[in-house]
Amino acid sequence: MFGQPTLINNVETFACVPAILRRGAEWFAAIGTERSKGTKVFALAGKVKHTGLIEVPMGMTLREIVEDMGGGVPDGGQIKAVQTGGPSGGCIPAAHLDTPVDYESLGRLGSIMGSGGMIVMDQQDNMVDVARFFMEFCRDESCGKCVPCRAGTVQMHDLLCRLLARQATARDLAKLEELCDLVRNTSLCGLGITAPNPVLSTLRFFRQEYLDLLAPEPWKPATPPAPSPASADTRPQPPHPASPWLPKSSPSTVRKSAPPKGRASSRPPTRRASASPPSATWRA
Amino acid sequence: MDRLKIATVWLGGCSGCHMSLLDLDEWLFELAKVADVVYGPLVDTKEYPAAADVCLVEGAVANTEHVELMHQIRQRTRVLVAFGDCAVTGNVTALRNPLGSAAPVLERAYLDPANLRPALPHEPGVVPPLLDRVLPLQEAVPVDFYLPGCPPPADRIKAFLQELLAGKAPHLTGANLRFG
Amino acid sequence: MDVGACRLCLVEIAGSNKLVPACTTQVADGMVVATTSERLQRYRRLLLELLFAERNHVCAVCVSNGHCELQALATNLGMDHVSFPYTFPKLEVDLTHRLFGMDHNRCVLCGRCVRVCWYVEGAATKNFSGRGAGSRIISDLNQPWGESRTCTACGKCVHACPTGALFEKGTTVGEMQKDRGKLEYIVTAREKKQWIV
Incomplete structure (x- = not known):
């Protein structure tokens, strides 16, 4: 000045x-x-x-x-x-x-x-709902310039909604943590870098509240048969990805893949028309 | 060594991936030396076997019957493969998803163009209801391997199956990984 | 003209915890840069998956199938599937322009069309509207492209576009081949007075 x-x-x-x-x-x-x-x-x-x-x-x-x-x-x-x-x-x-x-x-x-x-x-107060509330704010406030903040906050918010609807599995929770790491480390500005904080801090101190909301994998039987010597090996198991899967007695490890999703959550997009030239930060 | 039990299923897709599978031509004889096709549109089996080694799933999960079948298949199959773009991404089958639900599609197909007695199909237990949202396979059940392509060319299928038969985890790279 | 928006070129610089985009970072004497660490490759793949899940990219029916930078990135990074649920947004296709079309389903919001329109053509037709996931590329004051009074129909935006979002009308699946070389030719000619084909 x-x-x-x-x-x-x-x-x-x-x-x-x-x-x-x-x-x-x-x-x-x-x-x-x-x-x-x-x-x-x-x-x-x-x-x-x-x-x-x-x-x-x-x-x-x-x-x-x-x-x-x-x-x-x-x-x-x-x-x-x-x-x-x-x-x-x-x-x-x-x-x-x-x-x-x-x-x-x-x-x-x-x-x-x-x-x-x-x-x-x-x-x-449910801490997962608290995290969802703040993530909704971060999602809506994202300017949309960088990919992790623009698209990552949408995915994190959707995952938190599915947790609260008791539709998310343990794989979804792992995905949420993976997203927190990604968005925090790859976002362009402070908004994206700190956007995962509400999730990370509630996971740190209130993880049990997340675990309490998890749903079982829908494709698994609700009550798995009690393991007995006779029935232990009859159910086919997915293979360990790295190990040769022949002959048949391979260890059972399900490869990580995307979570199941019941229904898309509808999200009204915020639109604001603007005729101003791209700001200087959009240039090199 | 036991003969390999291979199953194929045809969910919401155009059967192009199965056509591509048939395009393996004479290599199918090589495959037949080590494997049996135990289930799928190419064989007349009504029930999915109690245990299969590999299942190639063509198409996206588009109705309730698909969901139930995939839950059963996941439990009974050791290696589940998303076979082709519809299974991997939803692809053309999922083009209706932005409409928000199954209703607009059904109305367009059964009500709008009908001259006589327009009606939506309703046969509980016979005609499975459409899901409001078409799912790529991995959104319904855990998938072990992905074989993209619309359809995956026969050479790509061969490269994939050869690695599986050799007891390796298939790892497609380069042009063999292209969507579309 | 780089903007550091897509984050796909993030690199690690020794001595710093922060990842920086290569496109907007000046090299310095003695700088030790890692470009393809396991962590970077993992992040790149996830970012790419976020892009694919964000809009409706259906390679099989796209005009740019086989000539698409997004598709090529997926192939190069070994992306065999998208591990995030697709969001399947409902988006418009603007076919009002005499020569070109804009399919928002395939747009990655890279902003190349905006920058080429402002800084190479100088027409300032293309712009961003909205924010976050609601961001859109617009023409003039969010009008149908065909009603734009500033568009010179030069087609530079079409050739700058990395995907099939901007295309020439009349092209069908796999037919839209972009020619970025033409844009580079124009810029080099203008800035350096060198006419290199």
């Missing part, structure tokens, strides 16, 4: 400036932790008595924020997790509520400070 190097991150940065000018940088730096200094504004929401915007010193624990300031879950409910960082943030389970809120601690738990969102979830 005015011919000088200028860094403006966002409105929150602006909001800090008057206070720092008035009371000095030392005063501001004295607030917070060793590496995360000053204060932070959060939009506290979800299953909490007092919702709204709050400003807290860095390093305050999650528990102080959601239980003392937020007043805890209404009607005596139990906190299950706190989601921080906005749609591409992560879910921190109640067991880690004493974590200080600073950049490093949140990062260690697979979450981020991000946009300053803080959503409290209680026992009623």
